[in-house]
Amino acid sequence: MDAGTVMRELEALGKERMKKMYISNGAKEPVFGVATGAMKPLAKKIKVNQGLAEELYATGNYDAMYFAGIIADPKAMTEVDFDRWMDGAYFYMLSDNVVSVTLAEADIAQEVADKWIASGEELRMSAGWSCYCWLLGNRKDEEFSIEKLEGMLETVKKTIHDAPERAKSAMNNFVYTVAVSYVALHEKAVEIAEEMGPVEMKRDGKKPSILNASEEIQKQVDGGRIGFKRKYVRC
Incomplete structure (x- = not known):
């Protein structure tokens, strides 16, 4: 076809x-x-x-x-390919729901996501943090460095309120995902979420969204869903 x-x-x-x-x-x-x-x-x-x-x-x-x-075919894509796709991702539904999802199935996922998070560019940051959410919700815990994830949680706590708007959403979701899908850092993520408190995310032409990772994590605790992993990343 x-x-x-x-x-x-x-x-x-x-x-x-x-x-x-x-x-x-x-x-x-x-x-x-x-x-x-x-x-x-x-x-x-x-x-x-x-x-x-x-x-x-x-x-x-x-x-x-x-x-x-x-x-x-994510495994056939290089860092250059993913960067080119990000260049074309002009809003968050492409950066977070297409590019980051595709990257999450590639062997170079963490390496590329780390670079995007450090870029300071709103949608690249958003895609990088979102990629980790997809990764944590799918891959075995052993594939991640606990020290690295702890450092990322601390980074979110210190910078989320001043981060670009779309990055705020992805960072908030990262804390939530660590709490739900990475059991070894559940308590740490809960603590970070409480310290962060509600996060205001401004949206063009709409009322701001109030993000509250702590409340969302508690819903998953109440539902007995801590440790959740999805079988597939892409649909």
Whole structure:
């Protein structure tokens, strides 16, 4: 299946309601408005195809870029490839839900995510912290350095209130994810979340969001879900 055929299939799956929702969250035209679940049958036909993924991502169409992440081969992508994808990720749904998710299945995930976190650029920081959330929620605890994660928790505590807006959300989610999915640092993450307190995240054209990792962690404790790991990162 070539890129033109995929684009036509995606366009046929588009819904105006979804399109409006994506645009309200920051997507720009061209957008078809395809629900992620509606992409699954098409993804099953194609499976993994990195060349096609690259063509689709380069279109700048939000739905095609999202679909590219589903059929990409993360292990075939280099740091340069991921940087190029980040260059095209113009809002958080691409940086955090496409690029960081794809990176989370690559062997170089932590290395690239560390670089993005240190970049000082809002969406790269957001993608880097988000990547760790995807990693922690999927990979075995032994794949991480406990000392490194402790240091990252301290960094969040010290810098989250002054961080770029989208990075605040990803950093807050990092503390939550460590508490839920990395049992060895559960207590530490709970302590950090309490010290952070509520975090205000400003949003263009909308009321600010108040992020509260402590409350969200407690919900998971109450539900007996500490230690949760998902089987797959990508859908």
